[in-house]
Amino acid sequence: MEKSRKVCVDIVEQILTQNAYSNIVLRNVLNKSNFEDKDKSLITEIVYGTIKYKYTIDTILSSYLKNGIKGIDTYVLNILRTAIYQIRFLDKVPNFAAVNEAVEIAKKYKSVGASKLVNGVLRNYLRNLDKVYYNKGSIVEALCFNYSFDKWLVKMFIDQYGMQRSEEILKGLNEKPAVTVRVNNLKGTYDEAFKTLCEYGYNIEEGYVCPEAIIINKGKSIENNPLFREGKITVQDESAMLVAPSIGVKEGFQVLDLCSAPGGKTTHISELMNDNGMVRAFDIHENKLSLVKNNAKRLGIKNITYNKMDAAIFNKDLEDIADAVLIDVPCSGLGIIRKKPEIKYTKEIKGVKDIIKIQRDIMSNASRYVKVGGVLLYSTCTINKKENEDNIEWFLKEFPQFSIEKLYYGNMKNFIYNDNGSVTILPNKYMDGFFISRLRRIR
Template sequence: MKLYNNTTNAVVQALEQIFGEQRYADKVIEKVLKQNSKWGARDRRFIAETTYDIVRWYRLLREISQAGEHDYWKMLGAILVLQDIPLPAWEEFKGVNPNEIAKRKRNADKFRKVRESIPDWLDELGEKEIGKLWDKELSSLNEEAQVVLRVNTLKTTKKDLRERLLEENVQTYTVEGFPDALLLKERQNVFIAPSFKGGLFEVQDAASQLIAPFLNIEPGQRVIDACAGAGGKTLHIAALMKNKGRIIGMDTEKWKLDELQKRARRGGVTNLETRVIDSSKVIKRLENSADRLLLDVPCSGLGVLKRNPDAKWKLSEEFITNVKELQQHILQDYCQMVKPGGLMVYSTCSILPSENQQQVKKFLDNNPSDFELLEDQHVWPSDGFDGFYMALLKRK
């Protein structure tokens, strides 16, 4: 592969924003790719994939290239060497020695925290919480995430969507156990597809697609998604409800709910109402009103490092401590919105027991006469998709 100044510069520019300015990698890459309309699909793929690779392997690349904290050219040189791409004789790559990199890589592979490129504290936390599973799951979290679509059954069927996507030069395949999921055979920008603009599908990881059905929803019910965000799971709930009944999407951020409304219009959802949680009164007004309640709570996001590799460099022990307090607060306060006899799902995209089953146990210990656990489920990154936890509880 021949390297060009403008594409390699774009990678370095993206890394400066991700690490130097602490911006989210997906937003940075999206912005950088808009800079040059002459870049073809191959150029764009190189910029996006190389940037993500360096973010994912940041610690390892620094170690084997002996780069400074912001010496992104050396890290870029190292990843290219590892990918067997010949380095051009550019000034920026001066001092990048392929033989030395290979030697240091062999040494680095002896130490898990360097080999898997993760901060010391996070490696220790993962091993402490899930023990022997950590090796396997950590390795899986460094794999590239697959692109998964969720068929919008309000507008189409899986069979019809596959045929439509083929006409749009998007090849997909099905996966057992995920009735509404289609996986891309080749990574590409599906947001420009006419079928996406027509609301026939959403991009949503297969593991995430398990959460809405876990609520055991029936059309005609009143369902509350109390941590809706931009609404991927809310829209799935609406599809399962077949636009019958009422779904209330709630969040503390109005702009997220505005995005949800926009996506709902595109997807043909007609039974959605949104409410901003700007005081405790919003929750109180909905006491004993929901047949089903989804609490997809804020979390560490450790289960989704495949698609958000920059998160491991932005996370801190303090953040995880604080988010666990928030999770328990949401459980204790929001649970009152469920009717007696109704069902509630608590879910996270974390693989840490302290955010998952331990939070549910603590909640049940505080509410022994009000709720019971019916079942819970783990989806591990080593299963091939994102890591999720979900617990189904019934209000007595």
């Protein structure tokens, strides 16, 4: 097992020390490996778990390291982090195995001295499994430790949502995300896709809220499945699946998607239009447009054009031409932490504030492309109200030629129907945290 545990440390090192994206580096490493499926599953569990609970793990480690975690070699620190995760959160890994493997990795890849440090810290932790590492009198500290979030983020959620709902959010952001796929109506029916996935041995169920969604509970990588390769299904979170239907597109529409990559929402729009009319995909990064093209090609979609463009800079050629404009704007990404747990630690309050100006610049510019009677659809994958409801309130004051239209998706426990007509989706097992608002140009 040393090799798989060593791979876990290597991946965590890349993510936490070199700022690599967890989903990308994990996929790349596992795709190139010859590990069995059970080992790949364990590696995935340890990597995501260690990143997810980094705050908690570092709090624990700080109490057993004389100079705290800052004075320790990062690789040794990540050996300790992965070991603490296994001991504290994984019942299927015996404590002695986690300790012994960690000590051996430190000895083989660092030094004898490092192995002694790792051994001492871990055995000291095992002797104090009932120790409390936070101030019991502080609810904020308890939430930070139990759910592993920095204080600024916990305080922000409490300020915006109150104590009870904030704890639900923290719990939801720590859920292991379900894999969901969207059925492509251009290449077959929902029932056909559902039946075929069952025949391939997948444990599946109908979507949580979206009629196009199928939840994959168990089965091999969906991207290697013939249905995926043939473009009959595509992977997409159910929160993101709500965006395209919210626009209300029709065949023959001209739709602009100003922040289109990687193309999940763009292609969904085309599917809803039966590949009729025109969908114009834009992105500020030209290389990312290839992702949209590849998705569209696999799905058999032909009504999309692709152009590099900054969504915040006015393009005279697009003025007043669109039946609908989608702006899935850059955001803090706080709603997708369950899929990219490193977001917990890569974001900071200043960065969150800075991005609001970019969002408002895009909103202002996009409004000029919508024809009278057309729709501007605003969405984010964050649950920070300042990027969501506050931006909509600002926009309606600055652009009185637009009015908001209420959205409704059903009476789901994790849906908040805001007073201004927008919808906030709280994270849970099935859905990312998300925000959607539909704005109509009335004059």
